[in-house]
Structures are given as structure tokens and as C-alpha cells.
Amino acid sequence: MSHADESAFDRYRRDVTRPLARLFREYGTSRARWLTVGLLANLVAQAASLLPPVVLGTAIDSLFGSGTTAYTLPFVPQSVIPPTAEGQFWFSAALIAGSFVVTGAFTWVYGVAANQFAHDVMHAVRTDSFAKLVRLDMTFFDDKQTGEVMAILNNDAGNLETFLDNALMNSLRLVVMVGGIAVVLFTLNWQLALVTLVAVPAIVLLTWWFMRVVAPRYRARQSANAGFNTRIENGISGIELVKTTNSEGYERERVRNASRSLFETTMSVLKLSYFYRPGMELLAGLSFAATFLVGGYWLFTGTAPGPLTGELAVGTFVTFIFMTQRFVAPLAEVSNIVDQVQNARASAERVFGLSDIPVNIEDHDDATVLEDPRGVVAYENVSFAYRDVFGEVASDPVLESVSFETGPGETVAVVGETGAGKSTLLKLLLRLYEPTSGTVRLDGHDVEDLTLSSLRDAVGYVSQDTHLFDGTIAENVRYGRFDASDEAVRRAAKAAEAHAFITDLPNGYETRVGERGVKLSGGQRQRISLARAVLRDPPVLVLDEATSAVDTETERAIQRSLDRLSEKRTTLVVAHRLSTVVDADEILVLDDGRVVERGAHDELVARDGEYAALWNAQTGTADEPLSEGRR
Structure with missing residues (x-):
């Protein structure tokens, strides 16, 4: 992939190292209590589950056979074992029953603690990812892939939860089971134990190979999943365009x-998994078969086979x-664990790839809080070109040396004509973007020196792309001033x-507008957006x-x-309808990012330049009388 084709996710995900270790470092440390409880409970539960086979084997040789073998248990002091056969029988029964009780109780503790830890981490990952997302610069959203973002917040966070809840604990269970079984078997008969564990080195080598080969395939699958989500989201969000352009077939393709x-x-x-998983099961099965063959032959003939010695x-x-x-069951589950680990590693790379995208537009360390703003706005030789999320210039200049002042x-x-830079010019005031040169000031302060919250509280912004959230009309008007x-x-x-049409609706201000306000007309959405800005009562x-989507009378x-x-506030207007x-006190005419004319309406019409051409094109008249406000 060339540098130009890289997305922000690609660039920063590529640089993430040891993502799972970072996951524990950043999210596991503060939740170590639950993790520790879960790990210890799992350890006790798995250790207790190994006790019944040992007790059963001892009881068979000491109580149910010839009775000549002494009743002994590994790691149990002889002093606590009853001296009589009857006592040893009841002691065996109590140990077996108690081991099941302990296993069940500590499995429950492990389940609660492990899920508390895993889901708390998943919650933190989701909320932190979204918090980072809303802090990112507008340049990120100019080239956004909504499906990619949704995949991180949903699929990738879910994969991490599965890893922490299942793979992590199952890994411990595997270690405890294999380690505990190995200790017990070596204690009982070290020679037969070597036969049982002969496949372990091959299992380790197969797992190491699989993890190396499958890792890039998991990354590719996660990326493809994000691309699929993006395609679905785009098709659904643009369903009206799809239908009105008869493009259902194109979208289906x-x-x-x-x-x-x-x-x-x-x-x-x-x-690859279908090769690995049967391979693991085969090796684990061979361990069982070898144990049965060698041990069974040993008992059947009464003679130790091959180089083995002694009795069994x-x-x-x-x-x-x-x-x-x-021993076979945990080894057969290694493939599932590896699957979950690789999934989680790829997901963690994506989560931290998002986390590592730099935020360029944010408060400086010594940012000033704008208090009691008056609304004096000044642009001083402002030029602008779009940059990508890597901070590199990604377009020709959109604005060049724009200056004006108002209060x-x-x-x-x-x-100006479409694409002249009108909307971009005003977005610089809110620091949605930052100029490549020049200064934008509010009340004498460079807006880059102000805190973003105080700057944006001082400016009410109504966009041509009106956005309403799924909720009531009242909730949408209150957005930004929730109290x-x-x-x-x-x-x-x-x-x-907007009041008249709102009160005509069945539920008035409590009418739900639907996702993105689809239940309202474009003009109604614009008026609600305007009411939202009015409610905040900003000085600018x-x-x-x-008003682009309203009819002439409403306009x-x-x-x-x-x-x-x-009357008492500073107003900046981008307008296509010159009427x-x-x-306006001053009209700036932009052409290709430059102010080519400025002045009042009547002055500009009389000048017979760019503005006059735009005016005549819209009104169909060459001579326009002075507006009522300027006679």
C-alpha cells in the first residue's frame, strides 16, 4: 500500500507493537483486583478437579484390590489419613465429594470475577475509543469510513472481551491442567508419564508455527470486516439516493x-485452522493412545515394555x-485459544491504531478561557489548504490572504460560486480547521490561544448540512444547552x-424526529437547527x-x-441566495479562495463586477433598485 493510499487506521495500526501487552498495561492494571481473583479462583478450581482420579486410583489399589498396597496420596501427610480401611473409604468419598464442591464454588467465583474484568475492560475500550473519536480533527472525518469506526467500537471491543473472558482464563486452565497432571503423573510413575507427555514438544512447535502464519490473515479478515460494515452503512444511509437513481443493482454488487x-x-x-485443530486433536489423541497401549501392555503382561522398568x-x-x-481436552482447545488470541491481537492493533491518531486541534497548555465575549471577529491575511490526518498538505490552497473585521x-x-471556500472560511473561526497562515481573532485573541470550549460556546453555528439526532424536537433544540x-x-x-409547524405535529415538541430527522422536511430541520443556535444565545x-432548504415565504x-x-450580535453569513x-453591512465576494470584491449590496451592484454578475444571474435583471434598508 502506497503512502497516499494509507488511511489513518493503516498508518497508526502498523506502528502498534505488542498490542495485548499494551491492553493489560493500559486497561488491566487498574482492574487487577478482579483479574487476580479470577485467576486464583480458576487455579483452585482446576487443581481441585484433578483430585478425584488420584483418589480413585489409590482406592482401587488399597481398598478394592488385594488390599496389600498402602493408602497414600501425593502431597497429603500420612498423619491425616485414617489408619483403617473403612476410615480410608469414607475419607476417599469425602475427598471426591469435596473436590467437586470446591471445583463448582470456585468456578462460580472465577466466572463472576473474569466476566467483571473482561466486560469492564470492554466498556472502557469502547468509551475511550469514542471519546478519542470525537476529539479527532475534522480532517479525519473528511475521509471517514463509518463502518471502520463501528467495527472498532463493536466487533473489535467484543473480540477483546472474548479474549479476556475466555482465552485468558482457558490459557490458565490449560497451564494448570497440563502442569498439574504432569506433576501428578511423574509422582505416580515417571516412566509412563514420559510416554503420556511425548507429544507435548510437537504440540508446542505446531502452535508456534500456526500463530506466526495465521496472524496476517486475521488482520486481513478484520480489515475486510470493517470494509463490509462501511459498505452496508453507506448503502443504508444513502438509501434515498440509491432508490431515486435506480442504483439498487449497483449497490448490491x-x-x-x-x-x-x-x-x-x-x-x-x-x-489454516482446519489443519491446525485436527492436528492438535491428533497429537493429543496419540498421547492417550500411547498411554493406553504402553500401560495396558505393562499390566496385561506384568512386564515393563522396552526400556521401562518396575511394576505398574x-x-x-x-x-x-x-x-x-x-489432558487431551485442554490440548484440543488450544486451537480455540489461539484463534481468540489472534483475533484479539488484530483487534487491539485497530483499537490502539485509533487511539494513536494524533489530535492537532486541541487546547494548548496555557490556553485562555474567553470570558464575557463581545463578538469582535477579525481575519488577518488568512490562507488555508486542507491537510490530511498526518499533518501533510493534501490540497491546493482553498483560501488566500483573506482579511476582514466585524463586531x-x-x-x-x-x-461566491460553489467551491470558492465560503464555508471553510467560517469554519476557521470555530477551529474546525486551522489556517496554514494568518490569524483568526475573537475579541483580540488568536482563536488558537483560546480553550475550545469557551471559543465554541461563544459561536452559534448553523450548517447547511442540518443534523438532528434520533429523539424529540425539544431534545434536538436543547442540544448544546441541555439545561x-x-x-x-x-x-x-x-x-x-419553527413554533407554528411544531405545534401542528401530533405530539408537538415531544414528536420524535427519527434518525437524522428523516420524519421532517429539509426546511423544518433547518429551522430546528436555527432554533438550537438561537437557544444558546451566542455573541457570534x-x-x-x-435557509437554503426553506421556501421563500418562510425564508x-x-x-x-x-x-x-x-441587532446586538456579530453575524457571519454564507449565502447562495443573494436576496x-x-x-449585510459588508459582503465579501470569494473567487477561487480570494476576496475579489467587498462592500455593501448597492455598491457592489453598481460596480458591475463579479457580485453584480451573480446578482443578475439570480434575479434576471441588470439594474436593481436600492434595497429598502439602504435608501
């Missing part, structure tokens, strides 16, 4: 291709058979000419094509309200 990629990468993993008791052989069965009670309008009273919400709606109001009503609202800015 794109989803089919994304699904095929996910299918192929998944099969690439599974094909029936009870010891039974213990070996039971223990080997317990409370004044309105500055920015007009506003019902009366304040209504006053803001009236100022935005930025209107980016804020005039909104304009009258805006005229009242603008909405004829009363």
Missing part, C-alpha cells in the same frame, strides 16, 4: 464484492487413563419560525446557508427574525 472479500479472508483463516499397579493405570483424558450588531456575508427550560425552547423555536452567529419570516437577533444578504 458493491455489497456482494465486500462480502466476497470478507468471505475469502475468513476462509483463509479457517483453512492397576489403580495407577486407571489414574493415568483418567488424567490423560483430562456586535454587524453582519458580514460571504458569497434549558421548556419556555426557553419555545422562545428559540418562535425566533426561528455563523449561518452557513441556514422572509426567518430573515425578519434574524434581523432582530443580529438574504442585501442588508
Whole structure:
């Protein structure tokens, strides 16, 4: 992949090292109590589960056979064992029953603690990832892949939870079972134990090979899964465009291709797994078969086979058979553990890849809190070109050497052809982007020296791309000022000419608008967005094509309200309809990022330049009388 084709995820994910160790370092340390309880409980439960086969083997040789073998148990002092056969029988029964009770109780403790730890980590990963996401610069979202982000918050966090809850604890269980079984078997008969464990080196080598080969395949599958999510999200969010352009077939093909990629990468993993898993089961099964063959022959003939020496008791052989069965199951599960570990490693790389994307637009260490803002805005020789998330220039200059100043009670309008840089110019005031050169000031402060919260509290922004959240109309108007009273919400709606249509709805202000406000018209959404800005009562109001989706009559009503609202505040307007800015104190005409004309409406029309051409094109007149406000 070339540098130019890399996404932010690709670049920073590539640099993540030891992702699972980092996961424990950043998220496990503060939750070590639950992890420790889970690990210890798992240890006790697995150790207790090994006791019944040992007790059974001892009882067979000492109580149920000839009775000539002394009753002894590994690691149990002889002083606690009853001296009589009857006492030893009841002692054996009590040990077996007690081991099951202990296993069950500590398995429950382990389950609670392990899930508390795993789900708490998953919760923290999701919330931290989203917190980082909303802090990222707008340059990240200009090239966003929503499906990729959703995959991190859902699939990848879920994979980490599975790893912490299942793979981690199962790994411990495997270590305890194999280690404990090995100790017991070597204590009972070290020669037969060597036969039982002969496959372990081959198992270790096969696992090491599998983990090395399968790791890149898991990364490819996670990436394909994110691409599939993106394709689905795009198709659903753009369903209206899909239908109105008769493009259902095209979208089906794109989803089919994304699904095929996910299918192929998944099969690439599974094909390797289908080799590894049977291989593990075969090796574990060979251990059992070798134990049965050698031990059974030893008992059947009464002679130690091959280089083996000594005798083998029936009870010891039974213990070996039971223990080997317990040994086979954990080894057969290694493939599942490896699968979960590799999944988690790929997911952790993606989570930390997102976490490591730098945030360039944030508060400086000595940032100033803007108090009692007046709303004096100044642009001083501002130039701008888009940068990518790596901080490198990614476009030709969008703005060049733009300067103007305005204050409370004044309105500055920015007009020009599509793509002239109008919206970008005003977004610089909110530090959604930062100029490549020049300075944007608010009340004499460079906006880069202000805290983002105080800067954005001072500016009310209404975008041409109106966004409403799935909720009630009242909740959407309150967004950004969540403690506003019902009366304040209504006053803001009236100022935005929204109250009338809201009260006509079946549930009024409690009407749910649907995802992205799909249950409302474009004009209704814009008026709610405008009411949201009015409710915040900022000293600076930025209107980016804020009335583009309303009809002429509503636009005039909104304009009258805006005229009242603008009397004591600074208003910056991006307008395509020049009729909405004829009363602006100053109009800036942008062409290819440069201010080519500036002045009041009548002055610019009389100048017969760029603005006059735009005006004539919209009105169809060459000569326009002076506006009422300027006669």
C-alpha cells in the first residue's frame, strides 16, 4: 500500500507493537483486583478437579484390590489419613465429594470475577475509543469510513472481551491442567508419564508455527470486516439516493464484492485452522493412545515394555487413563485459544491504531478561557489548504490572504460560486480547521490561544448540512444547552419560525424526529437547527446557508427574525441566495479562495463586477433598485 493510499487506521495500526501487552498495561492494571481473583479462583478450581482420579486410583489399589498396597496420596501427610480401611473409604468419598464442591464454588467465583474484568475492560475500550473519536480533527472525518469506526467500537471491543473472558482464563486452565497432571503423573510413575507427555514438544512447535502464519490473515479478515460494515452503512444511509437513481443493482454488487472479500479472508483463516485443530486433536489423541497401549501392555503382561522398568499397579493405570483424558481436552482447545488470541491481537492493533491518531486541534497548555465575549471577529491575511490526518498538505490552497473585521450588531456575508471556500472560511473561526497562515481573532485573541470550549460556546453555528439526532424536537433544540427550560425552547423555536409547524405535529415538541430527522422536511430541520443556535444565545452567529432548504415565504419570516437577533450580535453569513444578504453591512465576494470584491449590496451592484454578475444571474435583471434598508 502506497503512502497516499494509507488511511489513518493503516498508518497508526502498523506502528502498534505488542498490542495485548499494551491492553493489560493500559486497561488491566487498574482492574487487577478482579483479574487476580479470577485467576486464583480458576487455579483452585482446576487443581481441585484433578483430585478425584488420584483418589480413585489409590482406592482401587488399597481398598478394592488385594488390599496389600498402602493408602497414600501425593502431597497429603500420612498423619491425616485414617489408619483403617473403612476410615480410608469414607475419607476417599469425602475427598471426591469435596473436590467437586470446591471445583463448582470456585468456578462460580472465577466466572463472576473474569466476566467483571473482561466486560469492564470492554466498556472502557469502547468509551475511550469514542471519546478519542470525537476529539479527532475534522480532517479525519473528511475521509471517514463509518463502518471502520463501528467495527472498532463493536466487533473489535467484543473480540477483546472474548479474549479476556475466555482465552485468558482457558490459557490458565490449560497451564494448570497440563502442569498439574504432569506433576501428578511423574509422582505416580515417571516412566509412563514420559510416554503420556511425548507429544507435548510437537504440540508446542505446531502452535508456534500456526500463530506466526495465521496472524496476517486475521488482520486481513478484520480489515475486510470493517470494509463490509462501511459498505452496508453507506448503502443504508444513502438509501434515498440509491432508490431515486435506480442504483439498487449497483449497490448490491458493491455489497456482494465486500462480502466476497470478507468471505475469502475468513476462509483463509479457517483453512489454516482446519489443519491446525485436527492436528492438535491428533497429537493429543496419540498421547492417550500411547498411554493406553504402553500401560495396558505393562499390566496385561506384568512386564515393563522396552526400556521401562518396575511394576505398574492397576489403580495407577486407571489414574493415568483418567488424567490423560483430562489432558487431551485442554490440548484440543488450544486451537480455540489461539484463534481468540489472534483475533484479539488484530483487534487491539485497530483499537490502539485509533487511539494513536494524533489530535492537532486541541487546547494548548496555557490556553485562555474567553470570558464575557463581545463578538469582535477579525481575519488577518488568512490562507488555508486542507491537510490530511498526518499533518501533510493534501490540497491546493482553498483560501488566500483573506482579511476582514466585524463586531456586535454587524453582519458580514460571504458569497461566491460553489467551491470558492465560503464555508471553510467560517469554519476557521470555530477551529474546525486551522489556517496554514494568518490569524483568526475573537475579541483580540488568536482563536488558537483560546480553550475550545469557551471559543465554541461563544459561536452559534448553523450548517447547511442540518443534523438532528434520533429523539424529540425539544431534545434536538436543547442540544448544546441541555439545561434549558421548556419556555426557553419555545422562545428559540418562535425566533426561528419553527413554533407554528411544531405545534401542528401530533405530539408537538415531544414528536420524535427519527434518525437524522428523516420524519421532517429539509426546511423544518433547518429551522430546528436555527432554533438550537438561537437557544444558546451566542455573541457570534455563523449561518452557513441556514435557509437554503426553506421556501421563500418562510425564508422572509426567518430573515425578519434574524434581523432582530443580529441587532446586538456579530453575524457571519454564507449565502447562495443573494436576496438574504442585501442588508449585510459588508459582503465579501470569494473567487477561487480570494476576496475579489467587498462592500455593501448597492455598491457592489453598481460596480458591475463579479457580485453584480451573480446578482443578475439570480434575479434576471441588470439594474436593481436600492434595497429598502439602504435608501
